Amino acid sequence: MSSLFLRTLREDPADAEVPSHKLLVRAGYVRRVAPGIYDWLPLGLKVLRAVENIVREEMDAMGAQEILLPALLPREPYEQTNRWTEYGPNLFRLKDRKGADYLLGPTHEELFTQLVKSEYSSYKDYPISLYQIQTKYRDEARPRAGILRGREFLMKDSYSFDLDDEGLDRSYQAHRDAYVRIFDRLGIDYVIVSATSGxxxxxxxxxxxxxxxxxxxxxxxxxxxxxxxxxAVTTPAPPPRPIEDLPEAQVHHTPNTPTIESLVDFLNKAGLGRTFTAADTLKNVMLKTREPGEQEWRLLGVGVPGDREVDMKRVEASLAPAEVALLDDADFARHPFLVKGYIGPGALAANGVRYLVDPRIVTGTAWVTGADKVDHHVVDLVAGRDFHPDGTIEAAEVRPGDPAPDGSGPLEAARGIEIGHVFKLGRKYSDAFGLDALGPDAKPIRITMGSYGIGVSRLVAVLAEQNHDEHGLIWPRAVSPFDVHVVIAGKTDEIKQGAERLAAELDESGVKVLLDDRNASPGVKFADAELIGVPTIVVVGRGLANGVVEVKDRRSGERVEVPVVEATAHLRDVIRAG
Amino acid sequence: MSSLFLRTLREDPADAEVPSHKLLVRAGYVRRVAPGIYDWLPLGLKVLRAVENIVREEMDAMGAQEILLPALLPREPYEQTNRWTEYGPNLFRLKDRKGADYLLGPTHEELFTQLVKSEYSSYKDYPISLYQIQTKYRDEARPRAGILRGREFLMKDSYSFDLDDEGLDRSYQAHRDAYVRIFDRLGIDYVIVSATSGxxxxxxxxxxxxxxxxxxxxxxxxxxxxxxxxxAVTTPAPPPRPIEDLPEAQVHHTPNTPTIESLVDFLNKAGLGRTFTAADTLKNVMLKTREPGEQEWRLLGVGVPGDREVDMKRVEASLAPAEVALLDDADFARHPFLVKGYIGPGALAANGVRYLVDPRIVTGTAWVTGADKVDHHVVDLVAGRDFHPDGTIEAAEVRPGDPAPDGSGPLEAARGIEIGHVFKLGRKYSDAFGLDALGPDAKPIRITMGSYGIGVSRLVAVLAEQNHDEHGLIWPRAVSPFDVHVVIAGKTDEIKQGAERLAAELDESGVKVLLDDRNASPGVKFADAELIGVPTIVVVGRGLANGVVEVKDRRSGERVEVPVVEATAHLRDVIRAG
Known part of the structure; x- marks a missing residue:
């Protein structure tokens, strides 16, 4: 440590909010160059490489082949898939000396597709999975949390190429399994969530x-x-109910009921002999959608139970890749059959507007909803009898306590950091570039693809986020920059030489040692050792006179005295135990 | 090979001129994405990583510490050293979403200097050497020869930081020694040349x-x-000669002598009783120079023997960091004492113009030169008697046959590819950023720096350039993508299984094997094996019936038959022998 390029800091950096950012800067792992752009110092680079190697081993083990593509990429392929435009301000764009357009690659679907197309031609060439561990660029609007969301970062991205959907299923599963092994080896606490495509x-x-x-x-x-x-949450649909004995739909004059709450109040005071809740009402929200590549917007009515808001993110995910927007006043003016505040399924059906409803709105359920007339609502409008939706849509908000779709209990909200993504791309990119294999019958087979990413540099921050206490970092063995941190706690030659001898012995037996041989007080050294976070700390101090050193487990805080003559063997056992 | 992402090409790529470019593309090591921008395919990446690891091992062994800096860099530090401007069109520049200026790092002096300044403060912290192996960008005017001169490329760059010149000398030597070991281990045929600073x-x-x-x-x-x-070539100066008995200088009317040749002819026919050659004439070339940061140009006369051209590259290197330009007509018009074509040392001295001469123009040498008057030259103008230059300059062209400055014989011209550069930067960057160490007496010590580079990806091309024949590549063992290439040369199950068994056996004993298990003719397979260039090729074919396989040395072409039962042991010996 007397010669290591490492200076720890006592203070948290001013711009740091999350623990991993504070600790990685304070412990001398990374340094900021510009927003979202960081230097990796010696300790940080060791952890980064350890993570990278685990990722590489598992990708190799699953049969993916490593290649390396450039970060500086020509515009044309991204133009061909429209991503040059779609990426918006997240893309770093630049011109070369001749004025040609380039970009800094945010992800490499286009290049991998082009490459496979240039090399492969026959169905016999497939399947194949290729990957790279490579520097990526995204001009994030809000780079944050140090290396957690950077603008220059290291990613592992892979792409699978298959002849058919079954092949894609297998490639997808192989990647998913490899990811499980990678994150398990790293000791990360994670969940796998169903996601939408974005x-x-x-x-x-x-x-x-x-x-x-x-x-x-x-x-x-x-x-x-x-x-x-x-x-991605799906709503369990209740079973349909019998329609026969349900009362007829009735239109009511409902003045001064601008909100669901006031409508329910009004009905409950109207002497209908029943009690209504917001969940008995059917709220119809008017949207417009546009398919990719089309010019025209098309009207869409979405019906959800009145006790729930429409979650536009869920709507967008449900309707992707189509664009979605709420109707504006001009739209309403163009379609006078839409009586704002009183829209019911009737006017939609009469005017040929597509109408999708929440999965809870099944045949035989009766609803209070708009009567397509100012100050009027209809009661007991029965699905499957009085109106016939064109299908269902996941549009309603998900709330804590909602049942999980697989029946595994009530849902609760939680937060996480995306560390990996597995994705069935399908034929989007092979269509864009015409990636076909010549089949056994000499007919072309359009290739189907998957894309799979792991945020390698982000994982270093995630590991720090999940492995620290108030004193500093606590690295899992698999990625620790060193195996053992030996602290010289004393100024006598005996102690210094004893520690150096032990460090040399450990080094010879293949243990990676960080030796704190600085002229600093034991207090400073202990604090730095806790901050840096090597999982095992050995203190060589006064005890050496009695032939012992102290071995401390950074995570548990447990200390044991070990005879110095047995220290190397003991430490090797500790390391082997993991 | 039946599943390896590799397709060899029979034809040279249209844009390739040099052998390494042709072969690395044909053998499936790299693929072009854009001018000077390449994909590394599986075989190419293996060679690149092997080179990178040798570089890393030797840098670590010499005590340099590895870190990793970003490629996307803010403008400010490069503004501070003026390189944002000086780099001209070679620099890739871009703006982020907020309009801030960024660049893609062509080299990282600024960032390393800033980093060391931010971490270190005391003289006790020094010396230190830091390095990185990182992707660099230069927008070359003429990217060429595949990965030999790319626009995105992998470099090892290191920087040393020392308290004094002796320290810099040691750091410089340590890097130089490490470079020698690296290039020796790679088996590269190279020379170390004195260079100028550029x-x-x-x-x-x-x-x-x-x-x-x-x-x-x-x-x-x-x-x-x-x-x-x-x-960097210096001209040995002859010893000065006695002046005493030399004839007096005489001005001659020399009409119609626009060239040195016509002047010499004229004099030889003038009956002066001597024979003149071009080497007896003194040619004075008028330049102007401007020191960095200054506005004013200053006149400079440069005198060289008339049989040599002035080499502007050598002039520029001699006068760096000053700018140099030839005088234009307007300059001549402003200084009427400069009689174009007849400029002599006399007018320069009389008008206070600095005058530097070739080292061969020593005291006691007599010259034919301009007489500062149209159609007149002076003969027997003696250095040290009739004119007194302000100093010497390396301005004259170097010619084959010139003596080496160290007396080691006549010079000849040769061509090479720059693979490494060691460079004493001095205090240019520490001055720019105010990088000081607090000395033992509490006074600041300005740090002195060195910078050291190796073109890692370029080395792959250089290795290919130096290791190939008409059939393909021939990798040195240290960087070969595989140790052994096993060719299945036959369609019987016995041959296939025998080859697979041998490959598995080799693999188990730690030998990296490429097995050609494709359904292709032996001819195609042999051609590919030669093209790919693994140093040892094993052919498993008809001989197997007699219990033998053929082991071929790719470089020498030598073939030996080896009993299959001894093949693994034999190949391990071959590999160990290197």
Whole structure:
């Protein structure tokens, strides 16, 4: 440590909010260069490489082949998939000396697709999975939390290429299994959540989220182990009910009921012989949608139980890749059959507007809803009798206490950090580039793809986030920059030489040792050892006169005295035990 | 090979001129994405990583510490050293979403200097050497030869920080020694040439050039082992001669002598009783120079023997960091004492113009030169008697046959590829950023720096350039993507299973095996094996019936038959022998 390029800090950096950011800076692992752009110092780089190697080993073990693509990429392929535009301000764009457009790669679907197309031609070439561990760039609006959300970061991205959906299923599963092994080896506390596609286009996807209160991603989970992004939660539909004996629908004059609450109040005082709640009302929200590549917007009515808000993120995820927007006043003016505040299924059906409803709105359920006339509502409008939706949609908000779709209990909200993503891309990119294999019958087979990512540099922050206490970091053995941290706690030659001898002995037996040989007080050295977070700390001090050194477990705080002659063997056992 | 992401090509790529480019593309090591921007395919990446690891091992062994800096860098530090501007169109510049200026790092002096300043404060912290192996960007005007001169490339760059010049000397030597070990381990044929500083600023520097006819860099060498950049060659000065008995200088009317040749002819026919050659004339070239940060240009006369051209690259290197330009007509008009074509030392001295001469122009040498008057020259103008230059300058061209400055024989021109550079930066960057250490007497000590680079990805091309024949690549063992290439040369189950058994056996004993198990003809397989260039090829074919396989040395072409039962042991011996 007297020559190591490492200076610890006593104070938290001013811009740091989350523990991993504070500790990685204070313990001398990373240094900020610009917003979201960091230096990796010697200790930080060791942890980064350890994480990278675990990722590489498991990717190799599952049969993916490593290659390395550039970060500086020409515009054309991204133009071809429209991502040059779609990425918006998140993309770093630049021009070369000749004025040609380039970008800094945020992800490499285009390049991998082009590459496979240039090398492979026959169905016999497939399947194949390729990966790289490579520096990526995204011009985040709010880079935050140090290396947790950087603008330059290290990612492992892989892409699978298969002849058919069954092949894609296998490739997807192989990646998913490899990810489980990687995160298990790293000792990360994580959940796998069903996810939706977002901007990537495609059909099926799961996210690996590290459990963290400071996480930016929200998800829901059940006691029985269900976990999903809110966008991916499906609503269990109750069984349909018999229609026969239900009362007829009746239109009521309901003045001064601008809100669901006031409507329910009004009805409960109207002497109908029943008690209504917001859950008995059917709220119809008017949207417009536009399919990719089309010009025209199309009207869409969405019906949800009146006690729930419409969650636009869930709506967007349900309707992707189509665009969605709420109707504005001009839209309403263009369609006078839409009586704002009193829209019912009747006017929608009469005017050919597509109408999708919450899965709870099943045949035989009776609703209070708009009567398509100012100050009027209809009561006992029965699904399957009085109105016939065009289908269902996951549009209603998910609330704590809602049942998990797999019956594993009530949902609760939780926060996490995305560390991995597995994604069935399908044929979006092979369509864009015409990636076909020549089949056995000489007919072309359109290739189907998956894309799979792990945030390698982010994992270092996640590990710090999940492994620390008030004194500093506590690395899992698999990624610790050193195996043992030997502290010289005393100024006598005997102590110094004893510690140096022990460090040399450990080093010879293949143990990675950090020796604190600085001219500093034992207090300073102990504090730095706790801060740096090597899992085993050995104190060589006064006890050496009696032939013993102290071995401290950083995580549990347990200390044992060990005869110095047995110290190397003891420590090797400790390391082997993991 | 049946599942390896590798397709070899029979044809050279259209844009390839040098062998390494042709072969690395044909053998499936790299693929072009854009000018100077390449994909590394599985085989190429293996070689790249092998080179990188050798570089890392030797840098670690010499005590340099590895860190990793970003490629995307803010403008400010480069503004502070003026390199934001000086780099001109070679720098990739871009803006982020907020309009802030960024660049893609071409080299990292600024960032390392800032980093050390932020961490270190006391003289006790020094010396230190830091390095990184990192992706760099330069927008080359003419990216060429595949990965030999790319726009995105992998470099090892290190920086040393010392308290004094003796420390810098030691750090410089340690890097130089490490570079020698690295290039020796890679088996590269190289020379170390004295170099000049170029755009970097500083005082001493050497380049490591791989010997290659296709190289872009020229240098000179002697039979005795001297090697230098042309800019760095110094001219041995003859001893001064006695002045006493030399004839007086005489001005002659020399009409119609616009060239040195016509002047010499004229004089030889003028009946002066002597024979003149071009080497007896003194040619005075008028330049102007401007020191960094200054506005004013200053006149400079440069005198060289008339049989040599002025080499502007050598002039620039001699006068760096000052700017240099030839006088234009307007300059001549402003200084009427400069009689174009007839400029002599007399008018320069009389008008206070600085005058530097070739080292061969020593006291006691007599010259034919301009008489500062149209159509007139002066003969027997003697240095040290009739004119007194302000000093010497390395301005004259270096020619094959010139003596090496160290007396090691006549120089000859040669070509090479720069693979490494060691460079005493001095205090340019520590001055720019105010990098001081607090000395033992509490006074600040300005740190002195060195910078040291190795082109890691370029080395892969250089290795290919120096290790190939007409059939393909021939990798040195230290960097070969595999140790052994096993070819299944036959369609019987016995041959296939025998080859697979041998490959498995080799694999178990730690030998990296490439097994050609494709359904292809032996001819195709042999051609690919030669092209790919693994140093040892094992053919499992008909001989197996007699219990033998063929082991072929790719470089020598030698073949031996080896009993299959002894093959693993034999191959391990071959590999161990290197």
């Amino acid at each position: 901007a990537m286009g495609g059909s099926a996807s799961e996210e690996f989220l590290a459990v963290a209160e400071t996480g930016e991603d929200t998800y829901v989970r059940s006691p029985g182990g269900y976990a999903a992004n809110v966008e | 755009a970097m600023g500083g005082s001493a520097s050497e380049e490591f050039l791989a010997v290659a006819e296709t190289g872009e860099d020229t240098y000179v060498r002697s039979p005795g082992g001297y090697a230098a950049n042309v800019e």
